[in-house]
Amino acid sequence: MGKGKSRPDGTLVQGTLDMLILKTLSRGPMHGYAISQSIQQISDEVLRVEEGSLYPALHRLELDGVIDSEWGQSENNRRAKYYRLTPEGRKRLSREASDWRRLAEAIARVMETA
Amino acid sequence: MNRFRKKLRALWRRRQLDRDLQDELRFHLEMAAKESTGSDVGRRFGNVTSIGERCRELWTFANVETWWQDVRYAARTFGRNPGFTAVAVVALALGIGADTAMFTIANGAISWDMGLEQADRVVIVSATDAARAQSFGSSYPDFRDLRAHVKSLAGLAAYQFVPVNVSDHSGLPERYYCVRMSSNGNRVARQKPLLGRDFTSADEKPGAAPVVLLGHHVWQQRYGGDPAMVGRTIRVDEVPTEVVGVMPPGRRFPEDTDLWTPLIPTSAIARRDNRSLMVYGRLADGVKLSAAHLELDTLMRQLASQYPETNRGLTAEVLPIVMITGVYAMRPLFAVLFGAVGFVLLIACADVANMLLARAAGRAREISIRVAIGAGKARIIRQLLIESTLLSLAGGVLGWLVAIGGLRWFDAGTGTLVKPPWLHLKLDATAFGYLAAISIATGVLFGMAPALRLAKVDIHGSLKDGEYGTAGGRRSLRLAGSLVAFEMALCVMLLAGAGLMIRSTANLYAAPIGVNTANVLTMRINLPETKYPREEDLVRFHETLAGRLDALPGVETSAVVSNLPLGRWIEFPYQMEGAAPAEDRLPRLGAIVATADYFRVGQVRARRGRLFTDAETTAETPLTVVNETFAVKMWPGEDPLGKRLRVVRDGIPQPWLTVVGVVPDILQDFRHPLEHSPLIYLPYAEAPQRVAYLVARTGVPPSTLAQVFRTEVQQVDEGLPVYEVRSLENRIAENRLTTSLFSAICTVFAAVALVLAAIGLYSVTAHSVSQRMQEFGIRLAMGGTSGDILRLVFRQSLRPLVYGLMIGLPLAFGVTRLLRAVLAGVSPGDPVTFLAAGAVLTLAGLAGCAIPARRALQVDPVVVLRCE
Numbered sequence: 001m002g003k004g005k006s007r008p009d010g011t012l013v014q015g016t017l018d019m020l021i022l023k024t025l026s027r028g029p030m031h032g033y034a035i036s037q038s039i040q041q042i043s044d045e046v047l048r049v050e051e052g053s054l055y056p057a058l059h060r061l062e063l064d065g066v067i068d069s070e071w072g073q074s075e076n077n078r079r080a081k082y083y084r085l086t087p088e089g090r091k092r093l094s095r096e097a098s099d100w101r102r103l104a105e106a107i108a109r110v111m112e113t114a
Numbered sequence: 115m116n117r118f119r120k121k122l123r124a125l126w127r128r129r130q131l132d133r134d135l136q137d138e139l140r141f142h143l144e145m146a147a148k149e150s151t152g153s154d155v156g157r158r159f160g161n162v163t164s165i166g167e168r169c170r171e172l173w174t175f176a177n178v179e180t181w182w183q184d185v186r187y188a189a190r191t192f193g194r195n196p197g198f199t200a201v202a203v204v205a206l207a208l209g210i211g212a213d214t215a216m217f218t219i220a221n222g223a224i225s226w227d228m229g230l231e232q233a234d235r236v237v238i239v240s241a242t243d244a245a246r247a248q249s250f251g252s253s254y255p256d257f258r259d260l261r262a263h264v265k266s267l268a269g270l271a272a273y274q275f276v277p278v279n280v281s282d283h284s285g286l287p288e289r290y291y292c293v294r295m296s297s298n299g300n301r302v303a304r305q306k307p308l309l310g311r312d313f314t315s316a317d318e319k320p321g322a323a324p325v326v327l328l329g330h331h332v333w334q335q336r337y338g339g340d341p342a343m344v345g346r347t348i349r350v351d352e353v354p355t356e357v358v359g360v361m362p363p364g365r366r367f368p369e370d371t372d373l374w375t376p377l378i379p380t381s382a383i384a385r386r387d388n389r390s391l392m393v394y395g396r397l398a399d400g401v402k403l404s405a406a407h408l409e410l411d412t413l414m415r416q417l418a419s420q421y422p423e424t425n426r427g428l429t430a431e432v433l434p435i436v437m438i439t440g441v442y443a444m445r446p447l448f449a450v451l452f453g454a455v456g457f458v459l460l461i462a463c464a465d466v467a468n469m470l471l472a473r474a475a476g477r478a479r480e481i482s483i484r485v486a487i488g489a490g491k492a493r494i495i496r497q498l499l500i501e502s503t504l505l506s507l508a509g510g511v512l513g514w515l516v517a518i519g520g521l522r523w524f525d526a527g528t529g530t531l532v533k534p535p536w537l538h539l540k541l542d543a544t545a546f547g548y549l550a551a552i553s554i555a556t557g558v559l560f561g562m563a564p565a566l567r568l569a570k571v572d573i574h575g576s577l578k579d580g581e582y583g584t585a586g587g588r589r590s591l592r593l594a595g596s597l598v599a600f601e602m603a604l605c606v607m608l609l610a611g612a613g614l615m616i617r618s619t620a621n622l623y624a625a626p627i628g629v630n631t632a633n634v635l636t637m638r639i640n641l642p643e644t645k646y647p648r649e650e651d652l653v654r655f656h657e658t659l660a661g662r663l664d665a666l667p668g669v670e671t672s673a674v675v676s677n678l679p680l681g682r683w684i685e686f687p688y689q690m691e692g693a694a695p696a697e698d699r700l701p702r703l704g705a706i707v708a709t710a711d712y713f714r715v716g717q718v719r720a721r722r723g724r725l726f727t728d729a730e731t732t733a734e735t736p737l738t739v740v741n742e743t744f745a746v747k748m749w750p751g752e753d754p755l756g757k758r759l760r761v762v763r764d765g766i767p768q769p770w771l772t773v774v775g776v777v778p779d780i781l782q783d784f785r786h787p788l789e790h791s792p793l794i795y796l797p798y799a800e801a802p803q804r805v806a807y808l809v810a811r812t813g814v815p816p817s818t819l820a821q822v823f824r825t826e827v828q829q830v831d832e833g834l835p836v837y838e839v840r841s842l843e844n845r846i847a848e849n850r851l852t853t854s855l856f857s858a859i860c861t862v863f864a865a866v867a868l869v870l871a872a873i874g875l876y877s878v879t880a881h882s883v884s885q886r887m888q889e890f891g892i893r894l895a896m897g898g899t900s901g902d903i904l905r906l907v908f909r910q911s912l913r914p915l916v917y918g919l920m921i922g923l924p925l926a927f928g929v930t931r932l933l934r935a936v937l938a939g940v941s942p943g944d945p946v947t948f949l950a951a952g953a954v955l956t957l958a959g960l961a962g963c964a965i966p967a968r969r970a971l972q973v974d975p976v977v978v979l980r981c982e
Contacts, residue, residue, distance in 0.1 A: 033145040036142075052164070052165050055139065055142075055169050056168045056172065059173065063120055063172055081134065081137070081138045
């Protein structure tokens, strides 16, 4: 099950995908397709979210209680499942974001000095 | 937690969950299709099922569900094989059910529980004469001295257990068991009255006002739970006695006590050689049993040197109180039965393991395929263990019914006779836990061998070979052979034990009792000292009563006797005329105290000389009659008639008795039906007994006279209860009951074991025959005869039988030793019984081999060879 031509840097480590989903949802309730599109657009098509990783991740996060879901109407009047961040999700997002920032800065320093 | 709740909710709405998942993914695909080129969507469409599957897995109890799958798969395999399943489940049900029933009985019997606080710290102190290996009770002066000095015990109490008669206006006179104890008795036992007060030291002073504590059941049953009971006066052995308290429900300690009274040291009790007291104490904090024993031993030795004429050679014995209870003596027996039933269960396990092994041969292919498509070894073992546990759980469910039936049968068999009041046989939570535990344990136990064997299966071999896969093969046959040998060894031990029990029972029933037991009515009577203080009073009472009873229509003759047939005897120290005076204590003889008419009631005639008559017994020179064993043992080769001896009662030598006759032996000890003890018959007037049996030969069925006898007794003394009214035949049946019951249990166990062992041999033979069909066909085709084939089959199948016998018979010698307590007239290592056990097992084994052997003979070389 490959992505075929997709670039190697487009694959996401699981923990990172979780964080991106949480971050995306912090802007408001969204359905799965919108989440994947949003990540893709904001990253300038660098990050591609496969549905094969997206949906299991969404369901796992829902079971963990960091996101919640609700069925609603989509923009084209279709039944769609909307996900939204729970207070617990917000806490996890801020924790993961700061962890990520520290890690990224550390990696950047190492890469620049080398 | 939260996650678990969500999953549970999802479990309820499984359909909804599936629909939602589908909707969600379809929505995604449609959105994607709108915004990109069609080909891309089509390529991805294949993933949807797999994505859905992965999401669904998150929402379900995946682990549990694969287990559930395995269980359903196992159930289906058994469903396809109903014959095999039925045999295996029934074998296991018999094993597990019998084991649970026996566990309940043994558990009830060994968990002696009288509600005593820290019962393991309570000890019984008795005096022993090590040189003679005899044990005695304690005397009051010894008890007083020990109590004054002992430091390792936190308290020491003495008691006597006596029957008393209670009479008052609350109903008919009744006989109760009374514990007369030192006033600290309840405090040492750490029990307190529910109502009223405990005894105080003032209550045990000579001349103190008589007081009594009532058992809760007496208070309820006789006095209807009268709230004003404390302070009322009742008559105990005709003495007006004040009720000072009522004990809590269920309290009977130290025996099956109905009433408690203070032990007042009367002149008889105060003698140092009157060893009629039981003494119990509580170990002081932190003191070990051995330390207490050492101290009491030292104290007893001091007493022995201080009072040599009464205490010479006496030392102390200190035992945990549980060891002196009646059932304690039965413990080895229960251990044997428990062991026996364990053997049955093991045999059942071995059987089922064997059947599974045989089945495994046919499953090698199935297992290989599972391994080939990716099942791990652990998964295969798990699957097989689930199968065996499922079998054993089914066996357990059916076994619960077997246990219920078994306990009913035991209950009906024993009635209330041999069961002490604290023994409760209930299939309670403990029993259920036990059943569940052994069900699972047996499942794992008998499933392990086939599971490990199958998990080692060689995939390539068995996929290529087809039916004759390597899971069967020689190694698995050898394993099956050892299992059967093991079954045979266990079975021959059970058979030997059962054989011994059967022979004991036969001996017991065949042994002549020596009296005509038909149409004899017996009852017990207890003449209290308070109303009949002198021995003449006892004699006069019985004379009066006998006159009235003999005059009743339907009564031929009545008599009084101290011990009924099979009821043992009483012992007296004695002296033989002309014998050298004894150095320390006198030897003892066994005696039956009886009025002259006892021989007429039992229809016993003198073998030599004559019987005594009641008129002669008051003469200056009293007479006696001895049994044949006594005559032969005491005066070998001499004429016993005219010999003289005398007994010593309470330290006082009695007048010389002249032997006037010899009577045939009457069986007094039912444990040893083939031997008799030397006994003499003492006229009642020579040694009147307070507690004795009334016996009467009747011309009508004895039970019809029971009420008439009661009435007659109460017309002579209206405060006197009559108890244990029964025909002599009933009493003898009761005496035999223990042995016949245990022999019945052993026989049932052995029979089940025999059937299971035969099935075991059958299944291993059938297995090997089915594997060797090809070989047999070739042999026949090459000119082998059916005799050759038979020899092959039997040689292989009988090997486990022979090994089993070789191991089992020597072990049986050791095991049957434990049965000694209940064996009657047969020794534990009786060779005839052992030979018979071996022969029975061999026959059953041959029968088990015969069916598959026949199939081996019917092999058609053409068919078998073409099959290949």
